Amino acid sequence: MSGKYDLVIVGGGISGASLLYTTATFTDIDSIALIEKEDEIAAINSNHTNNSQTLHFGDIETNYTLEKAREVKEGAEMLAGYLENRDPDREMHDKRSKMVLGVGREEVAELERRYEGDGFGDLFPKLRSIGREEIAEIEPKVVEGRDPDTELRALQTPDGYVVDYGATTQSFVELAREEAGVDVYTGTKVEDITPTLDGYTIETTDGRFDCEATVVAAGSHSLQIAKELGYGENKVLLPVAGSFFLGDDLLNGKVYTLQMKKLPFAAVHGDADVHDPSITRFGPTAKLVPTLERGRISTVTDFFDVFGLNAAAFLSYANVLSDRILLPYVLRNLLYDVPNVGPKQFLPHVQKVVPSVELDDIERAKGYGGVRPQIVDTERKSLDMGEAKIVGDDIIFNITPSPGASTCLKNARRDTLEVLEFLEGEYEFDEEAFRERTIEQFPRPEGIEEGDTDEDAGAPLEPSPADDD
Numbered sequence: 515m516s517g518k519y520d521l522v523i524v525g526g527g528i529s530g531a532s533l534l535y536t537t538a539t540f541t542d543i544d545s546i547a548l549i550e551k552e553d554e555i556a557a558i559n560s561n562h563t564n565n566s567q568t569l570h571f572g573d574i575e576t577n578y579t580l581e582k583a584r585e586v587k588e589g590a591e592m593l594a595g596y597l598e599n600r601d602p603d604r605e606m607h608d609k610r611s612k613m614v615l616g617v618g619r620e621e622v623a624e625l626e627r628r629y630e631g632d633g634f635g636d637l638f639p640k641l642r643s644i645g646r647e648e649i650a651e652i653e654p655k656v657v658e659g660r661d662p663d664t665e666l667r668a669l670q671t672p673d674g675y676v677v678d679y680g681a682t683t684q685s686f687v688e689l690a691r692e693e694a695g696v697d698v699y700t701g702t703k704v705e706d707i708t709p710t711l712d713g714y715t716i717e718t719t720d721g722r723f724d725c726e727a728t729v730v731a732a733g734s735h736s737l738q739i740a741k742e743l744g745y746g747e748n749k750v751l752l753p754v755a756g757s758f759f760l761g762d763d764l765l766n767g768k769v770y771t772l773q774m775k776k777l778p779f780a781a782v783h784g785d786a787d788v789h790d791p792s793i794t795r796f797g798p799t800a801k802l803v804p805t806l807e808r809g810r811i812s813t814v815t816d817f818f819d820v821f822g823l824n825a826a827a828f829l830s831y832a833n834v835l836s837d838r839i840l841l842p843y844v845l846r847n848l849l850y851d852v853p854n855v856g857p858k859q860f861l862p863h864v865q866k867v868v869p870s871v872e873l874d875d876i877e878r879a880k881g882y883g884g885v886r887p888q889i890v891d892t893e894r895k896s897l898d899m900g901e902a903k904i905v906g907d908d909i910i911f912n913i914t915p916s917p918g919a920s921t922c923l924k925n926a927r928r929d930t931l932e933v934l935e936f937l938e939g940e941y942e943f944d945e946e947a948f949r950e951r952t953i954e955q956f957p958r959p960e961g962i963e964e965g966d967t968d969e970d971a972g973a974p975l976e977p978s979p980a981d982d983d
Contacts, residue, residue, distance in 0.1 A: 517723050518545070518724045518725070519545040519546060519547045519697075519724070519725045520545050520726050520727065520941075521545070521546045521547070521725060521726070521727045521728070521933055522546075522547045522714070522716055522725040522727075522728050523537075523547070523548045523549070523728075523729050524549050524704055524728065524729070524730045525549075525730065525731035525736070526552065526556065526687070526698075526700065527558060527683060527733060528682060528683040528686070528919050528922045529731040529914050529918060529925065529926075531548070531555060531683040531687050531690075532683075532686050532922035532923050532926040533731060533930065534548045534687060535686035535687070535690045535926070536923065536929075536930050536948065538689075538693040538695075538696045539689060539690065539693060539947075540930070540943055540948045541930060541942065541943050542942060543933075543937070544695050544941075545696075546690075546695060546696050546697075547696075547698070547725070548687070548696075548697075549702050550699065550702065551701070551704065553701045554700060555684050555687050556680035556681075556683035558807060558884065561884075566756070566795070566797070566798055567785065568677070568768065568783075568785070568920070569593060569675035569676075569677050570586055570917035570921075571583070571590040571591075571920075572584070572585075572587050572590070573587075573634065573669070573671055574612060574613060574641075575614075576770075576772045577774060577781075580633050583634065583637060586917055586921060587637065587638070589921030589922070589923065590917075591956040592927075592952040592953045592956075593677075593920060593922060593923050594673070594675055595951075595953045595955035596951065596952045596955065597675070598956065598957065599952075600689075606681040606685060607675055607676060607678065607682070607788065608675075608788055609672070609673070609674065609676070610672075610674040610785075611653070611672060611767035612670070612671055612767055612768040612769075613644075613668040613669060613670035613671070613674075613769055614769075614770040615649075615666070615668050615769055615866075615867065616665075616666070617664060617665075617866060618664060622666070622667040624772065625643070625669055625772075629643045629669055630643075634669070638671065639958070640671045640673055640959060641669055641670070642669070643669055644669075645666065646667075648670070652670065653767070655764050655765060655868045655870065656867060656869075658869065658870055660869045668769075674768045674785075676768070676785065676786070677788065677919075678788050678789065679919050699718075699720060701719075702719060702720040704732075704739070705717045706742075707739060707742070707909075709907065710724070712726060713726040713908055714908070714909065726908065727933050727936040727937055728909045728910070729909070729910045729933065730909070730910065730912065731914070733885075733913070733914070734806035734813075734816075734887040734913070735806060736913045737750075737887070737889075737911065738816055738819050740906075740911040741819065741820065743906065745904050745911060746902075746904050748892050749890065749902060750820060750830060750831070750889075750890045750892055751817070751820050751888065751890065752802065752888040752889075753802070753804070753805060753885050753886070753887055753888070754885065754886050754887075755800075755803045755805075755885050755886075756883045757799045757851065757882065757883040758795045758796065758797035758878075758879040758882045758883060760795060760796075760877055760879045761784075761871060761875050761876050762792065762794065762875065763786075763791065763792040764784065764871065765785060765868070766791075767785065768783060768785040769783060769784050769785070771863070771867065774839060782797060783796070783797075784867045784868065795879065796860075796863070796864045796876065799847050799850040799860070800847050801847050801848060804817050805817050805885065806820070806885060806887070807884075807885055808883060826893075826895075827890075827892055829895060830892045830895040831890065833896070834890055834896065840897075846859070857873060857876060858873060860876075864876055889913060912925065923952055927945075930943055
């Protein structure tokens with residue numbers, strides 16, 4: 515098999531698929547191919563068992579600054595609008611209550627400060643600050659059995675989108691395939707990418723592909739491929755594996771706890787499964803692993819390719835892991851996978867959400883969880899709190915830890931514009947049609963337009979910061 519294309523996208527997770535959908539549907543690029551090494555689309559981290567199913571808006575993620583939340587909000591509204599438009603029967607998603615819970619005087623004060631003083635109540639018109647009685651009406655198990663003298667408050671919103679990212683990925687690909695000039699190759703592993711005078715040659719297990727522009731959206735493997743081409747030398751990965759515990763029908767929606775601001779990992783939360791509301795997930799845990807894919811020993815060597823085995827990498831890891839907040843967190847999370855010990859150690863986190871839960875009520879979720887690549891900058895010797903994008907000559911490498919799935923369409927729009935520059939202005943992007951099928955479908959309170967605040971529907975928010983990775 516061989517072919518020549520204007521654009522080749524490597525990676526069939528939600529990042530690659532959303533870019534395929536965006537370029538195929540809203541540009542006039544003549545020929546596009548997507549290459550996926552697995553036999554099925556969305557087989558790894560986008561599979562619904564391998565992520566927390568959350569559409570992150572930034573409203574209840576308390577480790578987000580207001581600027582970060584504003585940026586994530588736009589991307590989440592794009593995907594939420596897409597789902598509202600394409601999935602009226604709720605086969606790919608569901609919409610439930612969502613809240614972040616403050617327990618005790620200190621956490622309650624922090625939530626009140628965040629909502630009133632920091633401006634999150636203005637940025638998110640549907641977000642409400644509610645007390646014990648309203649919490650009990652929405653989530654009875656959160657209040658049941660809790661000490662009545664313990665202060666309790668939550669920031670709550672109806673926009674608790676629970677998403678099957680695997681099904682969403684497949685829907686992107688199905689729509690893209692309806693367009694002319696689009697090919698999708700599964701079971702096709704990239705073995706080498708070589709620059710040419712007019713683009714790239716991609717050697718695969720299924721033949722050779724030639725293209726003018728390339729986007730590598732292969733998760734942790736993106737940095738591995740980038741380094742093989744001489745890019746990203748100042749970056750290494752800290753792969754983090756997330757796991758979950760399962761309980762019975764305990765919650766109606768999502769209930770988050772407060773997150774540590776210095777950590778890029780999600781705080782422990784509980785939520786009903788997207789396809790089976792009678793199952794409640796609690797997690798994720800966050801365990802460091804020397805592998806790029808969960809449960810695949812073969813990717814250990816890939817990890818060391820990305821690691822580099824040099825002094826800068828070792829010093830960067832040492833500096834990051836010696837942090838007085840991160841180190842205890844990492845060590846504590848190692849215990850959660852230990853049989854018998856793990857559930858006992860994790861139980862207090864569950865009980866912070868649902869106080870009446872006992873040890874016999876939870877069990878490890880076997881086969882759940884994926885690997886999220888956290889990026890370490892070896893020049894600053896620090897953890898990058900977010901995604902990484904490396905732009906080369908007619909090639910883009912995307913490494914997308916959370917909330918990469920939530921902002922996939924925003925990232926796809928950004929990359930589409932970059933790809934059009936690679937193709938030297940031969941093609942155009944229909945921005946109006948893109949927004950009409952995505953963010954304009956997102957339901958807003960009456961009188962609130964896209965970009966408005968709650969206080970003044972006529973006053974737009976400040977522009978989102980430029981995407982600068």
